[in-house]
Amino acid sequence: MNLLRKSTTLLILFLCLTSSRHVVRAESKADHPNIVMIISDDQAWNDYRFMGHEVIHSPNLDKLASESAVFKRGYVPTSLCRPSLMTLVTGLYPYQHKITGNDPPKGMNRQKLLKHVQSVDCLPAMLGKLGYQSFQSGKWWEGKPELAGFTSAMTHGDPKRGGRHGDLGLKVGREGMAPVFEFIDQCGKDPFYLWYAPFLPHTPHNPPKRLLDKYRNSELPIELSYYYAMCEWFDETCGQLLDYLDQKGLSQNTIVVYVTDNGWIQYVPESNQERKKMKRRFRYAPKSKRSPYDGGIRTPIMFRWPEKIKPAEYDTLVSSIDIVPTLLYAVGLKPTKSMQGIDLLKVMEHGGKTQRKAIFGDIYEHDMVDIDDPASSLKYRWCIEGNWKAIIPGPRLANEKVELFNLSKDPFEKKNLATEYPEKAHQLLKLTNAWWDGSEK
Template sequence: MKSFPHRGCKLALAACCVVLLAAKPIKANDQPLNVVVILSDDQAWTDYSFMGHPHIETPNLDRLAKESLTFTRGYSPVSLCRPSLATIISGLYPHQHGIVGNDPPWPGMEQGVKRPAHQQPQYVKSRMQYLQHVDALDCQPELLAPHGYRSLQTGKWWEGKPSRAGFTDAMTHGDFTRDGRHGDSGLKIGRNGMKVIDDFLADTQSKQQPFYLWYAPFLPHTHHNPPERLLAKYREKTDSLPIAKYWAMCEWFDETCGELLGLLDQHSLTNNTLVIYVTDNGWINRTDASRYAPRSKRSPNEGGTRTPIMYRLPGVIEPQMDNEHLVSTIDVVPTTMSLLGRETPNGLPGINVLNESSLEERQAIYGEIFEHDIQSMDNPADSLQYRWVIQGNYKLIDPSSRMTGRSPELYNLKLDPHENRNLADQQPEKVQSLQALLDAWYAPDSA
């Protein structure tokens, strides 16, 4: 088993506990469980019918939410795709797995040299060097491989060849000299059909192999080019063409999720497959362009970090809409491994969310925001912008020393879910107590 560097973090032992529900693997129809992870790419926590959006229609995800244990207070600890995906597949915070931004340092960066083209030979060398972090991780496909699992990567992927994380099958080639930056050929999934997944399901079933499927389509991510039938529908609902395009992209993504769930039905896999749903990070579309607005992607605000998280396994996981408990994408690996009755790597900070006592005992959840362009090959603190913590209804956003001129922000999320009223000056004691929690969790030297 691989070890990972803690890089100065101070993890509370209680938070590292993982409780195994199953003494042996759970099976359905005398077959081992399969795992499907569905990842939305750039979508706000509000942008679903079941989350109350007045215009966006998501019938397939509405159905999935109804059939799942659905946590509406779910979070990604980081609001940028590459570190977020690394967390989902490893169960570690970005400052632990070391993948803190999208693009690693380049020669001359400290002297103000502009970022070179991704295929530029010297930058390819830097990008290859940064893959040391994924190589040091126990990723979920690697954890399942010894138990006979095939694993298919589709869609978004940043860490070079997917085989580095243990995938046995992949759409992405990951060759940095051929524009293999964040998914390359894999980004066709969903936008250009689901045949690769259909074929994979047929093959694994013919060979009686359990599987792990990573479905991370480039949806509703820009470029926002929805089918005209969907765009026409949403142009009637808003005066902003960029907003209409984004709303249509959300429904297009929902349609592909319906196709995927339909394939599970067609291959008689629904009752034997754990389906997990989560978004990598949030997105609030500007009204004047197909770009993200402030306080969404790359921010510590709810618009960047919050996401519904779902777990569906018919006959095993009781469907429920949980609007109370705090959960995180750090919980995906321990929850999955516990349900499958498999060994979970020591020291993971997440919990098994199917264990009610673990949910009740959780005191807080945490997150961190880093620069898009990574400042150091091996020191996450050099890129740190914010840490954040939620305890109960209170959320503290704490800027690092690098964020000159910024002060702590405190919000009561129950009364102010969109963070419009900063209470930090009115409740300094609460700020202090939450800062103490943050320091006990992760206290970088430069913070």
């Protein structure tokens, strides 16, 4: 009788503990959750209503945020799409996966870069070992998606047929969601991994007229009208995808992850005269894409898993290098030794607390200098500890100086405090050097 009472007490204690957790992980193969990656293309961290934008309408992503663990201080290591996307599929920094730019040196065959995707562990291939079906749609630079382990794809990756950064995959969202829906239907009872990385709100900024008209007014520059409409168009497609998961009864056992590949601040000409002289009407402003500033590297990162992840908002510093390890832990796999990211499920369990001191990143040339030597293309390294951020120019930018910002007081990085707080700047430089010296360059 005493043994029975003890067993009952232990069972009740176990149930109480597990019911109070923020996160419940998959316990068996039958419980493996589906995974949906939603990746925005060229969108600033604050261009959503749930992040404080007062003009852009983002009802579907607002709803997703209300149902998710939202890390409002999320970052990508680099502010260019190809290396950033490669991080999202490998969990590695650009210096590790060696895809540091969008293109190889001038004159080099692009196919030579594909050796890098074949030399690292990619999430679709790792999930495939558990029986996952996987589908690539939207942006993709690394040749045939099958090289990364995708079981099916929209992109063909053949340079002879216009394959560069997504080819046929770039139609998704802009021309409908049918390929994505067909993939979901074909999976049956198999768990699936969906890569939804539409060419949105990326240029060309050619939104539907009904959305453009919504943002056209005399007080808003025309460039912003087009861009804002593109953001809402992207939001609509996200809503269509999330609604389809609901319709098929799949939302309950699906982890939805949201992130942006890199930021975008729409450039607005100072005058009509300047506007008329511009060769490219829709382009990004300084301190956004391709830069080390928050306008280029900051993004909200969200995880939704109904009844497994508790909806909450966190100010914890997190990085896109954390996404792959987190998903691996969620399905019962372990990250590789090369992955430096942390398990965000555990961070959620502890109310957003983490032992990590700082996050880091590195910015490179658009065209790689040496495809096997990331340091040859390095422009900047950056480090954030708490509210302090340092930007450290590389040897290629010898005339530039270290910059230091207090992001809590200066979120748009207008005032360099390096000369006022030299000790802080030096401390962040030491942290960055320690991270960099420990890297496998």
